[in-house]
Each structure stands twice: as structure tokens, then as C-alpha cells.
Amino acid sequence: MSARAAKRPQIGVLALQGAFLEHEKMLARLGANCRELREKSDLEAPLDGLVLPGGESTTQKKLLTDLGLYEPLREKIAQGLPVLATCAGLILLARNATQDHSPYPSFGTLPVRVRRNAYGRQLGSFSTTGEIKGLGAFPMRFIRAPFIEETAPEVDVLARVDGNIVAVRYQHQIALAFHPELGSDTRLHAAFLSLAAS
Numbered sequence: 001m002s003a004r005a006a007k008r009p010q011i012g013v014l015a016l017q018g019a020f021l022e023h024e025k026m027l028a029r030l031g032a033n034c035r036e037l038r039e040k041s042d043l044e045a046p047l048d049g050l051v052l053p054g055g056e057s058t059t060q061k062k063l064l065t066d067l068g069l070y071e072p073l074r075e076k077i078a079q080g081l082p083v084l085a086t087c088a089g090l091i092l093l094a095r096n097a098t099q100d101h102s103p104y105p106s107f108g109t110l111p112v113r114v115r116r117n118a119y120g121r122q123l124g125s126f127s128t129t130g131e132i133k134g135l136g137a138f139p140m141r142f143i144r145a146p147f148i149e150e151t152a153p154e155v156d157v158l159a160r161v162d163g164n165i166v167a168v169r170y171q172h173q174i175a176l177a178f179h180p181e182l183g184s185d186t187r188l189h190a191a192f193l194s195l196a197a198s
């Protein structure tokens with residue numbers, strides 16, 4: 001074993017709105033350092049990974065543009081910064097979205113078509129257990145969630161619930177329709193940290 005302690009990964013967590021604190025707690029438990037991203041100067045120090053949390057994608061997109069974070073973050077993701085995106089974060093990454101009437105841009109780095117608020121009002125929020133490729137059974141909490149309607153062939157589908165795609169990986173991007181940060185199963189965050197460490 002090396003005498004030097006392994007470097008703690010530096011993870012930027014978009015902290016404009018939504019469930020960002022829960023991601024920070026889970027990542028800290030796994031040994032990462034988190035930095036909240038709210039303005040351009042928060043992007044100056046190097047990052048090993050980026051979390052795009054759940055919340056309200058329309059609000060997040062407007063704030064990203066208004067605060068001048070949109071372009072520098074899009075560039076970092078396009079250049080290969082590992083990303084973990086949940087729920088609204090998935091909508092931010094998706095190349096196309098249905099039921100999204102926001103005039104502000106998405107990052108568009110993930111070649112999928114996502115449907116916002118896909119479960120309608122009746123089934124706004126629910127919990128289930130789904131199978132994740134490579135991990136097995138995983139608790140999944142959905143809150144006014146999107147699902148993925150279509151992916152490019154090179155996108156790896158990691159999970160479906162009722163036939164709908166709810167988790168994918170594409171290159172350095174992991175995107176989930178549900179909220180692992182609200183539970184206690186840390187395996188998806190650990191998978192993201194191993195991407196960030198590679």
C-alpha cells in the first residue's frame with residue numbers, strides 16, 4: 001500500500017435549487033469532497049466530477065443561463081467531466097425533451113429523448129425496487145419524474161421500470177430518473193465516484 005493517502009475526489013454539486021444537499025451527504029460518506037456550484041468563480045478550481053441534482057429543470061435552466069454557468073459547465077461536460085444526474089438533472093443533460101416548454105437551453109450532451117413529468121399527476125411520486133444492470137435490485141424513489149422515451153444506440157440502458165427507461169450511462173454520464181440520494185443505498189454514487197477517479 002502506498003504511504004500516501006489516496007486523493008479525495010473533488011465533486012462539484014450544482015446548488016442552484018433542488019435536492020443538492022442529500023447528494024453532498026451521500027458523497028461525503030463515500031469520502032469525496034463536495035463543492036457547491038452557484039456562480040462562475042466556483043468553477044475555477046479543478047473538478048473530478050459533477051452532480052446535477054433533482055428539482056425543477058425549468059428553474060435550474062433559467063438560473064444556469066442567468067448566472068453565466070451554462071456555457072462553462074456545458075463545455076466541461078462535453079470535454080469529459082464525469083456527471084451524475086438525477087431527475088431534473090437528467091432533463092438538463094438530455095439532447096431532446098418532450099413536455100419541456102422552457103426557452104432556456106439544456107446541455108444536450110446525452111443522446112436521449114426524455115419525457116418531463118412522464119407519470120402524470122396521479123402517479124406523481126412513488127417508490128419501487130428495480131433491477132440495475134451490474135448492481136441488481138435497487139430501491140427507486142420517483143418524484144414527478146421523467147423517463148427516457150428513446151436513446152441513441154450507443155447509450156447503455158441500465159434500468160427500466162414498467163418498460164420505461166429510468167437509468168442510462170453514456171460515456172462519462174450517468175443519468176437517473178429516480179433519487180438514490182434520498183435513500184441509503186450508496187452503490188450508484190460509488191459507481192459515479194469510480195468514474196470520477198478514473
Ligand code: GLN
Pocket residue numbers: 053054055056057058086087088089091116117143144145146
Ligand atoms: N418535474 C421536475 C422537472 O420537470 C423534475 C422532478 C425532480 O427532479 N424530482 O424538472
